[in-house]
Amino acid sequence: MKRLYKLAVLSTAVSAAFFTPATMAKGADSYPSKPITLVVPYAAGGTTDLIGRALGASLSKQLGQTIVVENKPGAAGSMGANEMVNTKPDGYKLALTPVGIFRQPYLQKTRYDPVKDLSYIAAFASYDFALGVDANSPYKTLDDLLKHAKEKPRELTISSPGRYSGNHVAIVELAKEAGVQVTHVPYKSDSEAIGALMGGHLDAVMSTNVIIPFMESGKVRVLGVAAEKRPEAFADIPTLTESGYSVVIPSPLGIAGPKGLPQEIVEKLDLAVKAAMEDPDFLKVIKDYGVRTYYMDNKAYTQFAIENFENEKDVIERMGDE
Structure with missing residues (x-):
């Protein structure tokens, strides 16, 4: 855990070297000034795609710019995270980040490191199993x-x-x-x-x-x-814990940008996501697909990412050949 925390701090320090306070403030004041691309790491028409599009429509209202959805299915939902590795940290290309991105690096070689290569903006929904x-x-x-x-x-x-x-x-x-x-x-x-x-x-x-x-x-x-x-x-179904088995599998869905995304832009996007969670149009789509709203701000989501990435190693080891 300490190692991961140090990595996160190092990433922040490196980012700061490229973005002075004056530069960040200027960028945040004018941001966004053009359409934003949101990478959805699943095929068009699926539940996550439809939720991502509903979020994009709401963010468009909050930010005053078009949100263009780009579907990139494959790699167990980690294509969005992969895409962030070579993305300019200006806030004009973001990605949906399912919880599987923290597991994938333990299963195969990935282009991204979940702690070092992403700026976590907010979580907004959760799936249930x-x-x-x-x-x-x-x-x-x-x-x-x-x-x-x-x-x-x-x-x-x-x-x-x-x-x-x-x-x-x-x-x-x-x-x-x-x-x-x-x-x-x-x-x-x-x-x-x-x-x-x-x-x-x-x-x-x-x-x-x-x-x-x-x-x-x-x-x-x-x-x-x-x-x-x-x-x-x-509502009428007992949880596994209620039935005597302590099995809780969190599956939040969030949004992230590339490493080095200026904090002012992160916070502006975070506030837009939070506002979207009060948008009746967005909430209707969430409810229609039985998905829960689940909000974590950028700080809580970043901490979740650090902890979950570490925990996933143990999960994979426990699974073995099952």
Whole structure:
């Protein structure tokens, strides 16, 4: 932790050498004076893309400039962070930053370092991970499901949209907490996994908020949510902690710029994000997709990034070959 903190301080010091107080103040006063590009590290049309576009529309109102969304899918949602490495720190190119960017450097070589190469502006939303079964499943409760897993190790199949996704982490952590062994079946997306569940090819899925329409229509039964407290969209569903398993998997979605982004610009953008969270149009999109608003200002988000990057190493080690 101390090492990471020193890295963050060093990064700030290097940035300061290039931006004097007078330069920063002048830049912040006139900023923004042209359109801003927001890199969304997922394909167009998905939940994160639609939320990113809604945020961009609201930021456009707050800042008086057009926000141009640029989709760059791939690399487990880390393409936005990659893009920031060679981006000029003037605030005209930013990126959505999902929590997976802190895990990816431990899984493969990345162009970016989450602590040294990004200026964290604010977090504004959070996904939740819900454990669901088909409506016709014999498992009525979480205890029913885990009882089967204890009696027949590895027989129970649970899906996620890929190895080392937040969903996968939630599966592994729950299995370890419950002292059971399950078989993880990775799919390409939550939607594909839910389709396989309803087709009788799986026992359960650990899904993001994509599961909500299936839950509301009665096609899927949600047994628990890996959240600290019950999210509004899952108000009638117990958290895994309530069920006796201390599994809380935070998944905030935020916005960041390249290293060296002047603090005055960071704070102006932070205030615009905070204002967006009171924008009825933005809140409607968030609610429509069952995603929670979750605000962290630039200081809190930066601290979260430092701590989460360190913690992810332990998470990966605990997962092993699961």
